[in-house]
Amino acid sequence: MKGTFRASMAVVHTTLGLITGWVLFAIALSGALSVFRQEISLWARPELSGSVSDPLLTDAHALDWLSRNASTASAWYVGSATDLCSFATALWPDTKGSYIQRALDPTTGSPDGIRDTLGGEFFYRFHFELQLPYPWGRLIAALSALALVVGLVTGIIIHRRIFADFFTFRPSRGQRSWLDMHNLLGVAALPFHLMISFTGAVTLGTLLLPWSTQALYRSDVTASYMELNPALYSRPASGHAGHLAPILPMLQEADRRFGGTGLEQIYVFNPSDQASLVTVIAGNSRTVSTSSQIITFDGPSGHILREHIEKRPVIRAYTFLYGLHVARFAPWVTRWLYFLSGLALAALIGSGMHLWTLKRLRRPHHLGHRIVARLNVGVLMGTPLAFASFFIANRLLPVTMPHRAGWEVTTVFIVWGITLAYTLFRNPERTWAELLGGNAAACFLIAGLSLPWHGSTITGVGLTALILSASFAFATYHRIRKTGLLA
Numbered sequence: 001m002k003g004t005f006r007a008s009m010a011v012v013h014t015t016l017g018l019i020t021g022w023v024l025f026a027i028a029l030s031g032a033l034s035v036f037r038q039e040i041s042l043w044a045r046p047e048l049s050g051s052v053s054d055p056l057l058t059d060a061h062a063l064d065w066l067s068r069n070a071s072t073a074s075a076w077y078v079g080s081a082t083d084l085c086s087f088a089t090a091l092w093p094d095t096k097g098s099y100i101q102r103a104l105d106p107t108t109g110s111p112d113g114i115r116d117t118l119g120g121e122f123f124y125r126f127h128f129e130l131q132l133p134y135p136w137g138r139l140i141a142a143l144s145a146l147a148l149v150v151g152l153v154t155g156i157i158i159h160r161r162i163f164a165d166f167f168t169f170r171p172s173r174g175q176r177s178w179l180d181m182h183n184l185l186g187v188a189a190l191p192f193h194l195m196i197s198f199t200g201a202v203t204l205g206t207l208l209l210p211w212s213t214q215a216l217y218r219s220d221v222t223a224s225y226m227e228l229n230p231a232l233y234s235r236p237a238s239g240h241a242g243h244l245a246p247i248l249p250m251l252q253e254a255d256r257r258f259g260g261t262g263l264e265q266i267y268v269f270n271p272s273d274q275a276s277l278v279t280v281i282a283g284n285s286r287t288v289s290t291s292s293q294i295i296t297f298d299g300p301s302g303h304i305l306r307e308h309i310e311k312r313p314v315i316r317a318y319t320f321l322y323g324l325h326v327a328r329f330a331p332w333v334t335r336w337l338y339f340l341s342g343l344a345l346a347a348l349i350g351s352g353m354h355l356w357t358l359k360r361l362r363r364p365h366h367l368g369h370r371i372v373a374r375l376n377v378g379v380l381m382g383t384p385l386a387f388a389s390f391f392i393a394n395r396l397l398p399v400t401m402p403h404r405a406g407w408e409v410t411t412v413f414i415v416w417g418i419t420l421a422y423t424l425f426r427n428p429e430r431t432w433a434e435l436l437g438g439n440a441a442a443c444f445l446i447a448g449l450s451l452p453w454h455g456s457t458i459t460g461v462g463l464t465a466l467i468l469s470a471s472f473a474f475a476t477y478h479r480i481r482k483t484g485l486l487a
Helices: 005-034 037-043 055-069 120-129 136-158 175-188 190-203 211-217 221-228 247-258 313-326 332-361 367-396 404-424 428-449 456-483
Strands: 075-079 088-093 099-104 263-269 277-282 293-298 304-309
Touching (some): 005 037, 005 136, 037 456, 055 088, 055 263, 120 136, 175 190, 211 221, 247 277, 247 293, 404 428, 428 456
Antiparallel strands (some): 263 277, 277 293, 293 304
């Protein structure tokens, strides 16, 4: 720590950025993409590009298919069709204990003919799990979010000219230009940065502060979960075969009681047993809070067993903060602001990391600085290239390929690994231009693979990819011109 308070805060700001910067960059970029999670999921399944006419009927078709083809499963977890996503998704355990996840056709309820893909779910899950086993990915994401909160606060403290920074950018000035851009990105969307980092840390707060749960429930996660969700009634299987009552009347009754919010999720426990249960969770697209009304039906009779409307202040405060983070409530204009602000946050983190390497490489430097400088290019340019490869793999991998969804994710990490290895053995000045050009080409290819552009979702992804391609192409040209690589 330094002598003055501001100098000490500068050390904290730099240290936290250096430790968590690469992870936060990937989290921010995947978080920006997950704003359009449902749209990406629909784009990834062009076979299902039509709009949904009756979400309840779509859900009923999905559950009917499960009753015929997954009747021995211990539970079904169904994500309801919505106005944004025209199909239901189902998750159920197989006989080996692993889980199967599929998108189901709105008309037939069958997954046949629909490509196996995670779609936008990949970016949503990566945003807070980093594709790591529980709880390690979430714990790293939680610590990184907390570090971002502290980094933003210390950044505010060390900036004497925070208002002037909003109007200051000096291009073609090398390190000075990078500092101006870092300051401008930080100030322009500062309320969003503070909100998204704080709510992200709160969302994963039980991992950061687990002691209250351990003290009250003696590590009994099920007991704490049941108290948080009183209507999620559970009972063991009776061991006697049984049949579910007609599903559609249950869904219609739940929708009537929810007052037009729609359905979010449907859980069916022990579907082929006399002790089966059907739990329906209300949608929350009209309110910031994700505090949901929950109804549990007796499976064989269709009678309501429990109903719960959340009114507890502390839980409502938590669900409000969580809803503010995930932005399911947001209309399209607000979601675009979330998306652009998320990109600005990623650029803020990336410019800070690049600024750190520029400062070190201007002095007599050692091997560690050279390695960090090269890996920095690999992370900042390799991450968007790897994410773009997910979209490309979605269109190029055979539709009937076994374990196709897993191969899409594997493609991301293969491209990421190749990019990082490539940057270790190339001059950073050249790799900047080369990888910027690679990102431009990848985004242009995504736009081409989106053809024919029909429907708002396909067209929106294609246009966004074209805009990003043009942005990367402009940055490539500027980099080549500045460094004189073509001279």
